[in-house]
Amino acid sequence: ATGSAPAVPIDERFDIAYVTPVTIGTPPQTLMLDFDTGSSDLWVFSSHMPPFQVRGQEIYTPDESSTARLLEGHTWSIMYGDGSASRGNVYVDTFAVGGLTVLNQAVQTAQQVSASFTSATNIDGLVGLGFSTLNTVRPESQLTFFDNAKASLDNPVFTADLKYMAAGTYDFGFIDRAKYTGEITYVPIDPDPGYWIFTSSGYAVGASSNFSATPIIGIADTGTSLVYLPTAVLTAYYRQVQGATNSRSYGGYVFPCDSALPSFTFGVGEERFTIPASYIRYAPVTEGSATCFGGLQSSSELGINIWGDVALKAAFVVFDSRSPPRIGWAKK
Numbered sequence: 001a002t003g004s005a006p007a008v009p010i011d012e013r014f015d016i017a018y019v020t021p022v023t024i025g026t027p028p029q030t031l032m033l034d035f036d037t038g039s040s041d042l043w044v045f046s047s048h049m050p051p052f053q054v055r056g057q058e059i060y061t062p063d064e065s066s067t068a069r070l071l072e073g074h075t076w077s078i079m080y081g082d083g084s085a086s087r088g089n090v091y092v093d094t095f096a097v098g099g100l101t102v103l104n105q106a107v108q109t110a111q112q113v114s115a116s117f118t119s120a121t122n123i124d125g126l127v128g129l130g131f132s133t134l135n136t137v138r139p140e141s142q143l144t145f146f147d148n149a150k151a152s153l154d155n156p157v158f159t160a161d162l163k164y165m166a167a168g169t170y171d172f173g174f175i176d177r178a179k180y181t182g183e184i185t186y187v188p189i190d191p192d193p194g195y196w197i198f199t200s201s202g203y204a205v206g207a208s209s210n211f212s213a214t215p216i217i218g219i220a221d222t223g224t225s226l227v228y229l230p231t232a233v234l235t236a237y238y239r240q241v242q243g244a245t246n247s248r249s250y251g252g253y254v255f256p257c258d259s260a261l262p263s264f265t266f267g268v269g270e271e272r273f274t275i276p277a278s279y280i281r282y283a284p285v286t287e288g289s290a291t292c293f294g295g296l297q298s299s300s301e302l303g304i305n306i307w308g309d310v311a312l313k314a315a316f317v318v319f320d321s322r323s324p325p326r327i328g329w330a331k332k
């Protein structure tokens with residue numbers, strides 16, 4: 001089996017997050033979920049939430065699904081890198097995305113979500129595509145939809161073709177030759193931490209003329225908007241940007257929106273991927289401001305580097321869960 005589904009930006013002005021249509025239950029209930037390689041819980045806004053926490057999101061109502069079964073005594077609770085959080089109980093039900101159907105998928109129903117989820121009116125929940133070891137359901141952790149689907153897929157892979165200010169695609173079980181050019185460069189993944197962790201071979205500010213061959217260990221994370229890199233890399237980049245400062249009040253590097261920006265190049269093995277300046281001129285710090293927030297930010301407080309959507313949009317990325325798992329990057 002194979003599947004293919006769109007990854008649609010939730011906001012038409014900036015690439016904040018991408019959502020993908022899925023159906024859950026019988027008859028099918030359609031929700032728009034954020035497919036996130038940085039986590040491993042499939043959770044949804046649900047009829048178990050207090051109504052004031054729901055602001056326009058679609059909700060999953062297990063009582064209206066003839067195939068929903070409560071997973072007695074199981075609960076979950078998750079906190080994300082931006083401090084947002086959610087928790088609740090667990091059902092198993094039929095889950096379908098892009099022509100793929102998984103029977104008895106663990107669907108984590110929210111009972112509580114933090115304010116930032118309530119205000120994200122276009123996100124009805126998340127689908128974790130990380131390794132199932134990260135799943136937070138207790139007492140027995142659950143498998144991701146991809147792990148449940150894997151045996152029936154033509155190949156144990158999924159690919160991300162995210163786009164700047166446009167709908168991209170998640171493909172499952174196959175690698176679409178029409179979505180990339182040249183060859184795919186594969187590098188090993190360390191699955192132990194549960195993330196898609198790989199080592200980038202280095203970076204260059206601007207085109208890859210002055211490439212600095214320094215290993216950068218980071219996670220490929222479709223659920224994170226920006227790129228978080230070591231301070232040394234960031235100072236090298238923002239040194240080239242007129243008026244750039246690391247603002248405590250805005251919580252990161254900002255610069256005048258009309259400043260000239262270099263592109264940013266990162267290495268995967270011998271291959272070089274360039275993030276255009278337009279992706280790094282991420283968004284005005286507030287509506288209409290002449291100060292812009294950078295798409296490259298510091299990972300110094302995070303303990304891990306994160307290649308979020310700003311980087312993933314610059315490539316076609318293959319998440320290959322053969323043994324041992326590996327990640328592939330190609331130009332497009």
Ligand SMILES: Cc1c(C=O)c(-c2nnc3c4c(C[n+]5cc6c(C)n(C)c(C)c6c(Cl)n5)n(C)c(C)c4cnn23)c(C)n1C
Nearest residue numbers: 016017034038080081082083084120123223224225226302
């Ligand atoms: C260590 C880390 C992150 C690691 O993941 C991270 C981050 N970056 N985007 C997101 C997340 C998103 C994507 N996302 C980003 C958004 C931004 C930047 N803004 C202004 C809004 C309104 C957003 C929404 Cl609704 N959604 N979602 C849906 C969730 C649950 C996220 C959790 N963390 N997160 C941050 C900000 N930091 C510091």
